[in-house]
Amino acid sequence: MASELLVIEGLGKTFSAPAGDVIALNNIRLKVRKGEFVTIIGPSGCGKSTLLKIVAGLDTRYTGTVLLNDKPIEGPSIEKGFIFQEPRLFPWLTVEKNIAANLSLKNPRVRQRVNELIELVRLQGFEKSYPRELSGGMAQRVSIARALLRNPDVLLLDEPFGALDAFTRTHMQEVLLDIWQRNGTTMLFVTHDLDEAVFLGERVVIMNPRPGHIRSVLPVDLPFPRKRSGTAFQEMRRLVLNEFEKVEEPLYDVGGGI
Ligand SMILES: Nc1ncnc2c1ncn2[C@@H]1O[C@H](COP(=O)(O)OP(=O)(O)O)[C@@H](O)[C@H]1O
Ligand SMILES: [Mg+2]
Structure with missing residues (x-):
């Protein structure tokens, strides 16, 4: 139990706007081990940034439980480092x-x-x-x-390499893995790049929108350093892609009325 650094249970977040409420996160449940590298992938608008900001303590208006080192997250602190795009x-x-x-x-x-x-x-x-x-x-x-x-105990990275060209991005992924292996810092890494998610993560969290929720969590059981051209990597990539292509029943009707 003590090895769980981050525990998220029943997390929900709704933004109120004049045009109506937006459910950004619905019933998120995730546990992250100390030292683990977890990647979060999903299309734009599925709540990735909202989730990361809550863990960072940058947004404290949520429902449910978010514990870091067994303590509720109540604001920014030196236990959490945040990296923006x-x-x-x-x-x-x-x-x-x-x-x-x-x-x-x-x-x-x-x-x-x-x-x-x-x-x-x-x-x-x-x-x-x-x-x-x-x-x-x-x-x-x-x-x-x-x-x-x-x-910090955890680095929270929100699409940190999204603005870089493909070669630089690949290099930065290797730099980050080297930092992780030398430093042991827990990593929570948001991306919308499938290769990046599979290349870096020990587990890939797949999120879907409307309302933002975790669709599945896939372990990536490939040793580091990983080879993108390898069959095992390609197979894993296909598995993650499959998750996106499966048709999912909506959790509930969020309106529209057509
Ligand atoms: N400050 C805000 N006010 C109102 N709605 C917001 C706000 N921030 C995010 N949202 C909405 O919440 C949903 C999730 O947004 P976000 O977490 O930024 O998604 P992602 O990072 O996956 O693209 C989107 O529908 C977005 O429009
Ligand atoms: Mg975002």
């Missing part, structure tokens, strides 16, 4: 200062931690560069390092 760096600060955020690099412990992180995300030599001098992949590595500064 865009790096969101401070343009006027160097790479190392962006990573240190509001801590002083004059503090030897901060200095040492920032050096470790620069090595971990492979940015040696770019410590004094500014965000405008970095490629998209490098900028995203800075934001990963910054999220890891206080050694």
Whole structure:
């Protein structure tokens, strides 16, 4: 039991809007082990970002139970690191200062931690560069390092490589797996890219919309490093794709009346 880092039971989220309520999440149930790499995949609008924001503590208005380390999530905290699709760096600060955020690099412990992180995300030599001098992949590595500064229990990544070109994305997936293997940080990774979900995840959570819910959770029982061209990988990819192609009965009528 103690190995469960994150426990989500009966989670629901409804947005109220003038045009009517939107049920963004319905009865979500998911447990994530400490150190596990879980990917979440689903079409646009199925509630992936809403789910991640709730786990991050960025949205506390939900129904149901969300526990991290056995405690209800009540707001942002150093146990959770969040990475958005865009790096969101401070343009006027160097790479190392962006990573240190509001801590002083004059503090030897901060200095040492920032050096470790620069090595971990492979940015040696770019410590004094500014965000405008970095490629998209490098900028995203800075934001990963910054999220890891206080050694969070879980990294929450919302389509972090979605804006990168295919080659950079593949490289960043390898960088992230290396970080995961060296650091042991639990990863909750949202994507709408099937290959990415299967390449990274020990389990793939498949979500569907209207209302957003978990359709199935598939274990990906392939050792790392994985080979995309391998038969086992292709077979797994097909399995996930099949889940999307199956026709699903609506959970309940959400209106429309046609
Ligand atoms: N702040 C908001 N106000 C109203 N509706 C929202 C808000 N944020 C998200 N939604 C709605 O909730 C649903 C899920 O959105 P989201 O979590 O962003 O999906 P995804 O990340 O899977 O694309 C969508 O129908 C979206 O329009
Ligand atoms: Mg989203």
